Amino acid sequence: MNTTEIGYNSKIEGNVVHTRLDTAVSWFRKNSIWPMPMGLACCGIELMAAGASRYDISRFGSEVMRFSPRQSDVMIVAGTVTYKMAMAVRRIYEQMPEPKWVIAMGACASSGGMYRSYATLQGVDRILPVDVYVSGCPPRPEALLEALMKLQDKISKEPHITDKKPARDRGLVLS
């Protein structure tokens, strides 16, 4: 895990930091990930518990859990995605501005879970590009926080200022 951490003592170095622009931007982005909670089923309750006072998710920067896709960075798909709901999830994903990431929380979102039936989408990665999968039924809030930290690692390694194509052209979107 090689990341360039920005840790400094302002008394020694003063209030000016020298670093690469890329590193600075990824530091900003990873420490203020605003989630769009797509709480569909039981995992949504554990998502709420992660946001409540005991497993405070706002310690990690996810302070604002507003249900507006236009203002969020990561979509946490928590719960079973059925075929009826799939188009709505896709539409909300399209409404999120770049850069965006997806956490598939729970067994149902990762792979359909124990619901092997005619009405359940076998994993949300059939319609969205997923960055982190969290296993569990439901995963403990600590597991969700670990997933958020893994996502933060991933964000810190991604290039941000280079000539980047949108997600569609990067071959990441399965249509």
Place this chain on the structure above:
Amino acid sequence: MAEVRNIEISDSAVRSAEAIDELQDLQGEKMTLNMGPSHPATHGVLRLSLELDGEIITKADPEIGYLHRGDEKIAENMTYNQFIPYTDRLDYLAPLANNVAYALAVEKLLGVEDKLPERCKYIRVICCELARISAHLLGLGAFAMDVGALTVFLHTFNEREKIYNLIEALTGARFTTTYTRIGGLSRDLPEGWTGELGKFTKEVSVAIEEADKLLTRNKIFIDRTKGVGVISRDEAIDFGLTGPNLRGSNIEYDLRKAHPYLVYDQLDFDIPYGEVGDCYDRYLIRMEEMRQSVRILDQCITKLPNGPVNIDDGKIVLPDKQKVLSSMEELIHQFMLVTQGQNAPVGEVYFGAENPKGELGFYIFSKGGGVPYRMKIRAPSFVNLSILSHMLPGHMMSDIVAILGSLDFVMGECDR
């Protein structure tokens, strides 16, 4: 001398009211609003297609099915014990209560409900009441948060974390417990659990009083909920409402008193019921039900007997693992139960239990064997939601949130 003129200036409401009569033809059209499946205030994935005339709703059409996972079809392909995890995820706020209701339904089909040991019945009652407190805490917290009181939500979630600790010590999982088995429970209580439960009942009583102080005489809360979402007595029965929604409309009926199951006839508790049938009544009923559940829990802790926890029948309950590995008869029982399930008789049975949301019923039609031929889950939230298209027209748009919160439904149960 100048005369004094009497000038009358009416306020804007009066002026617009007079103007409407003259401007009939200039009235605006109705607006269609979609309160879509992903919405912070609908508890889960519910879609409401509303037709609005200004702020007043003229037509409301709820659309469900966004969480339909095919539970009933899956049930035709699982043995009775294999289906228990699916019952957890029906009303996922009170999974223990669903487990108990399902186990009782199958035990009624098998005809062994009288053979359950006393200890098992008392532990199941403790599980049901813990689940009731947990579900009402979240229901009230979410209701208060939607109406505007955010603090209550955080307080109730704190209490629910304590319940999660207890349940995790008992079953191994925070929720989605899969605790009961056909003919008993998966394991007995751990050491010292009843002491922890006694401590918890004292703490949760304090928390209920705190939430009470924050909400019950709060002017804003009363204004938003009193007189809103009134369900009359006849409507409540005709639409098949159950649970606190039914009791809000002046009907004193609770399955635990009317058709007692487990050991509810030996316990001492009251049934709260309301007068008017508005959102405020339903809120008060849920608060009082939590206090009565605490009362039941205290009685159960003192009355809990010792003894076995499972029925002593190798054809229904998995035998002790030590005996399975050393004795032939137990090995055969284990093999038959795991591969073919309990051999249920031909027949059909319906059992309804008093869940926190209402009457959760299981109708099992069996043609023999370990797999049901047809299982129908009578979900209280499915029936409670059907009243929306009748009740919402006439209310204002901001009342929707209060009504949805007071009906307290869970989409996992509604769509199955």
Place this chain on the structure above:
Amino acid sequence: MTAKQLAKKIQSQFKTITSDAIEFRGEFTVGILDSNQISEVCCFAKEELAFDYLVDLCTIDNDDETPRWTVVYHMYSYKHFQHLRLKVSVSEEESKLPSVTSVWRTANWHEREAFDMMGIEFIGHPDLRRILMWEGYPYYPLRKDFPLAGKSSEMPDVAFTDPIPLEGGPFVTTSGGQDSAGREPRSRTPE
């Protein structure tokens, strides 16, 4: 009054179209032989016998037997505190029976779900459309000839379905237990 007496009252009112009440585990089931008169029977049950609460309305697919459909009505009376069950058989060619929405308004959504899952139509229903699946879904999922894995369908902009990977089906025993060999868990695929 007990459930047995209430069942007898229904039988005495509708002599020709009811069969004897069957008792199992303390519950009484009355069979109705003419599906076109179910609405009258339910109306009588509600008005005269005070069965004011329809607990559940369920449909069963009897696969190879005729008649194919069985519709089950669970009723409860808040006056007598008794349950009663009515069962009606409908043949596959007909697949229709009168709606009881005019008797109990709660039957509205129950009948929509029965139509959605089994394909039985209810005559006189105010708004018969699919409730759990989407409008335009071509199959009826709870029928016995519909596999658990589902079939593919495509409705652009609304929803799509794909058959799920079950690798031979759920390896589970069957109901209608014959002997022990017949009850062994096997892979099950319809037709």
